[in-house]
Every structure is written in C-alpha cells, then in structure tokens.
Amino acid sequence: MPITLRDYQNATSDAVIEQWRTVQSTLVVLYTGGGKTIVFADLIKRVQPMRVLVIAHREELIDQAKRKIEASTGIRCEVEMANQCANTYLFDKAPVVIATVQTLISGGGNRMKKFKPTDFDVLIIDEAHHGTASSYRKIIDYFKTNPRFKIAGFTATPKRSDEIALGQIFESVAADYDILDGVQSGWLCDITQQFVTVGTLDYSHIKTTAGDFNSAQLAAVMEAEENIAGVCHPSLEVIFGLAPQTLKSIPVPEWSTYLSGLKKVPRRTIVFTASVAQAEALCNIFNRAYPDIAQWVCGATNKESRKEMLKDFSTGKTAVMVNCGVLTEGYDNPAVEVIIMARPTKSETLYRQMVGRSTRTLPGLVDGIVTPDARKAAIAASPKPFCRVIDFVGNSGKHKLARKRPETINCIDILGGKASEKTKTKAICDAIDGNKPVRVSKAISKADIDLENERLQKAEEARRRSEAKKATLVPKSSFSIQNISPFEVAQLMKTHSSISRDGRHFTDNQKRRLLKNGHIPSNLTFKQGQAILAKIFSKPTPEQAQCLIRAGYKPEELTMTMMQASKLIDQVKANGWKRLAA
Numbered sequence: 001m002p003i004t005l006r007d008y009q010n011a012t013s014d015a016v017i018e019q020w021r022t023v024q025s026t027l028v029v030l031y032t033g034g035g036k037t038i039v040f041a042d043l044i045k046r047v048q049p050m051r052v053l054v055i056a057h058r059e060e061l062i063d064q065a066k067r068k069i070e071a072s073t074g075i076r077c078e079v080e081m082a083n084q085c086a087n088t089y090l091f092d093k094a095p096v097v098i099a100t101v102q103t104l105i106s107g108g109g110n111r112m113k114k115f116k117p118t119d120f121d122v123l124i125i126d127e128a129h130h131g132t133a134s135s136y137r138k139i140i141d142y143f144k145t146n147p148r149f150k151i152a153g154f155t156a157t158p159k160r161s162d163e164i165a166l167g168q169i170f171e172s173v174a175a176d177y178d179i180l181d182g183v184q185s186g187w188l189c190d191i192t193q194q195f196v197t198v199g200t201l202d203y204s205h206i207k208t209t210a211g212d213f214n215s216a217q218l219a220a221v222m223e224a225e226e227n228i229a230g231v232c233h234p235s236l237e238v239i240f241g242l243a244p245q246t247l248k249s250i251p252v253p254e255w256s257t258y259l260s261g262l263k264k265v266p267r268r269t270i271v272f273t274a275s276v277a278q279a280e281a282l283c284n285i286f287n288r289a290y291p292d293i294a295q296w297v298c299g300a301t302n303k304e305s306r307k308e309m310l311k312d313f314s315t316g317k318t319a320v321m322v323n324c325g326v327l328t329e330g331y332d333n334p335a336v337e338v339i340i341m342a343r344p345t346k347s348e349t350l351y352r353q354m355v356g357r358s359t360r361t362l363p364g365l366v367d368g369i370v371t372p373d374a375r376k377a378a379i380a381a382s383p384k385p386f387c388r389v390i391d392f393v394g395n396s397g398k399h400k401l402a403r404k405r406p407e408t409i410n411c412i413d414i415l416g417g418k419a420s421e422k423t424k425t426k427a428i429c430d431a432i433d434g435n436k437p438v439r440v441s442k443a444i445s446k447a448d449i450d451l452e453n454e455r456l457q458k459a460e461e462a463r464r465r466s467e468a469k470k471a472t473l474v475p476k477s478s479f480s481i482q483n484i485s486p487f488e489v490a491q492l493m494k495t496h497s498s499i500s501r502d503g504r505h506f507t508d509n510q511k512r513r514l515l516k517n518g519h520i521p522s523n524l525t526f527k528q529g530q531a532i533l534a535k536i537f538s539k540p541t542p543e544q545a546q547c548l549i550r551a552g553y554k555p556e557e558l559t560m561t562m563m564q565a566s567k568l569i570d571q572v573k574a575n576g577w578k579r580l581a582a
Helices: 006-020 034-047 059-073 099-112 134-143 179-184 215-220 223-240 252-261 274-290 303-315 348-355 372-380 421-434 439-481 486-495 510-514 526-537 542-550 561-574
Strands: 024-030 050-056 079-080 096-100 122-126 150-155 172-175 190-199 269-273 293-298 320-324 336-341 387-395
Touching: 006 024, 006 034, 006 172, 024 034, 024 274, 034 050, 034 059, 034 122, 034 150, 034 172, 050 059, 050 099, 050 134, 059 079, 059 096, 079 099, 096 099, 099 134, 099 172, 122 134, 190 223, 190 421, 190 439, 215 223, 215 269, 215 274, 223 269, 223 274, 223 336, 269 274, 274 293, 274 320, 293 303, 293 372, 303 320, 510 526, 542 561
Parallel strands: 024 150, 024 172, 050 096, 050 122, 079 096, 122 150, 190 387, 269 320, 269 336, 293 320, 336 387
Antiparallel strands: none
C-alpha cells in the first residue's frame, strides 16, 4: 500500500536528489520516529531503474527495511544475509538488494565481490553514524569505483562518542531534523523527565573510555545490590502510575499483593542496563513484585527467543522489556511510554537512541493533520500524551550548593535546543532538587525566565545601591570643608573635573576658587557652587587682606568685595605700596 509522505519527508527526498547533482555522497539527519526508512524507500522509487544497495549492521534493520520498501513502493527486494542470497542472474536481478555489513565483508569480502561495482548505482546506509568504521569503508571504496555511484546516509544521531567526523564519508548534509524539531512540530510526543536520587549511586570514580563511562566499572556500580533495589522501587511506581515513595511504606514481600490489587494496566516500559547481570537481576525483582510483568534480552539471547519476547512486548502480553545493548537502535514500538535509564551515559548519541524508543506517537494519530498545534492537541488527548524518561543520580548529583549538572546526559540536554548552558544547568538542577517529574520544554522555558528575572533583579539592586550611595554623598559635599593648601591647587585642577554634579560647567577660575576653598566641583550642584562662589567673592581673599594691612589699612576697614579689594591693591601699588590719602 503506497504511503503518503509527510511534508518534511518529501522535502528531505527532494534535498537528497538536489545534493546528488553536485556531490557523490550526502547525509540525512532525521530524528528517531521521523520515518528514515520511508524516506529512503521514496528515494529508491525516484531513482528507478537505477539499482540500489541498502546496507545496515543488524538483522532487525534488514527485515524492517525490506518490509517497508516493498509495502510502500511495490519494488521487489532481495536480502544478502547469512543463508539468504540475492540473485545475480542477469534477467532475475532484484532492483533492490538489502545486506548486512558483516555479511558483505565476511570471508575477505567474498559475498561483496560476487557483485560487480557497476551492479549498483546507489548506496543507502542505514544508521549512518557507523559509516566511519573500516567495515563500511571497505564496501564504500569497492563500489565507488563506479563513476555513476551515489551515496545517501541516514541517521538520527550524527554525533559519535569517539568524535570521528562523518565528514570523512559524506560531502554534505541534505537535511537535518532534530528530536526538538519533531516535538515542536507535533510529530513526536513531548518528554517528561524525572530524576530519582539513589543515595548509594556514585559515578565519580568511573573512568571515561571513548567518550563514555568505562563499561566494566559502570557495570560494577549498577550491579550492586543496593543500587538494583534503588532502581526497581521508583521504576515500579512509575510503571504503575503511583505517586513517588508509595511503595516505601509497604513491606517488600507485600508489593506483589498491593500491585496486583490495583487493577491497573502497567505502562509499556523499556529498561536499559549496563550489563547482562544487571538486566537479569532487575527482571527477577520486577517479576517478584508483579508476576510475568518483565522479560530480559541481551546480544547473546537466542534469535528465535528474542523474536518471541519482542512479539509479547509489542502486543502488551509483557509490559516491561529489560535489555542490555539490544533495543538501542532500530526497534520500533510506538506503545512504549516509559524509558528507565538504568544505564547512565555520557554519550549524547547513545542517550538520544535510547530516548527515541519512546517518542513515537500512537499509530495513525497525527497523519493527515495539517498544523503543528492540531497535531499537538491530538497527542495531548491520546492515551499516550507524552513519554516519561527516568534518570538516576546519587546524592552528589543534587548539588544544591554548587548547582552543577551531573556528569550524565539527560533529556534537558538533548531538548535544550539553542538554550544556553547556564539555562540547561539550572533546569537540570531545579528538576533534581524538586524530586518530581517535569515536562522538559516547560522546565527549560521556566529556567530561562527565572535567570532573566534574576538578572533584572540584580541590575535593580545595583541601581538602588548606586542611588543610595549618591544620596549619602550630597550632604558630605555640601557641608564639609577641607583644609587645602594653596600650593596644592594646581594639582587639584588636574585631577578634578569642572563639571557640576548636575552636569553644568564651572569656569576654570570658578573651579580654582572652589578647590582653593575646600570644595570639589563635581560633588556640588551648579546652584550650590554659585552660592559658595558668591560668598567667596563677597570679601577679600586672605592674601588681599594681608597685602592691604601691610600698606596701613586696618582689618575692620576691609569691608569690600574681592573685586573692590583687587582695584584698591592696584592703586596702592601705584602709590608705592602706601595707604592712599583720605
């Protein structure tokens, strides 16, 4: 049955075709649940009759690609994997061959070399963040000898923990749709983040290897009995929709009776673990608390058994799937509501992959709805209005004083978008301190608003302190008199401004007079300065008075202004420095 592409899917397919006009290889970044397989199925349809090779690194991805390509395009696909072999006969070649990387390079590449480089004109790489591995490069280098060859890589997580750049393989990025784009446009469920403090958890001593916690040291921490219990208790409360700490007041042997008596359908949950031993231990405790609620799988699980268990999980027969390194990529189950991160990580790529198992909306819910707001409303009204992600931190992760973020990646990190690191750190610390679930988008927005309010409050407090300081300076400048030597006036003239406190200018002479008499011009208003100067100019200066007394005048006779005294001194000077005749 043909599938109608969403607007961004159609735009992505257009963008790849456009990029191929100028480059040989291009990359598509599309969030988990965005329909990568649908997009490259559309590409396959567009490039016909060119023959296409699709490669992936896991059997589940191969089977999924075959089903979706054939269902949406009607184009026949063959598989090259293990005991399945694609036909190489000239008149019976399938238009599309889907193969695992491991199969193509096994035995020195014999399975790959059964095809000629010219057999395929297009290579599509699923989960393309693995594309820098030597196994992928061998395949790329072999088929690139075909001058017509084009490559398109698809991934939800372009960042690699080992920091090897995908630019070594892909010449351009045709499209980039992040998980935040999916949430904001109403194609994905929003995320509720919940931090749970487990006092015995401590990641501080674990070394970092290839950008993430050392796997052996992390496993030892997470397998500790007290940490197993610390994960199970809050997880069961979330799975059954109970308020935090509900089970704390109930004896552990009675959990089974209590939970069974709730008559609640447990939420579909995926638990990611750091080791097989941890997965098995968690599963056993879940099943003791509520019989047959959980199963666990790992890489060594028999393939048929794994398929049967995943089928039980997809139908709801099993509510909780505990896994170690199996469901990280390529697992599609829109019914999943809860992700339990019992495998903390420093890797943003790994964390995004794990969270992506729960962000899909329920099947058919948003398709055909035109606007983002209408899609968001449909999601909010559905049985799965959001997904919930549980992260575990130790007491050292609370950081109430230092307000530092934990070392582990969380949902606020991956949905932070363009928010500053300060905003994200505050949102994370607030969520940890609050000890309750928070809607990620709202938590980030609130943290941003709170920080802006704090900035404005600090600015207002600084302004008030400045105003208060100025208010205390006015009386000091108005009423205090300083004894300043006349010999210091020249230096004061250099170091003090002639501008009054209210912005008006005193003349140099006025400034000199004010400084000489112990008044700093910039501490005075212009009106205050004028009043002081009027008083100064209303009588002779001490130097003028002394000069006239030496000429024979008595102090009580010097009732004159400074200007009058100056004129009298000039007359006395002309008279040989003698008192003028009456």
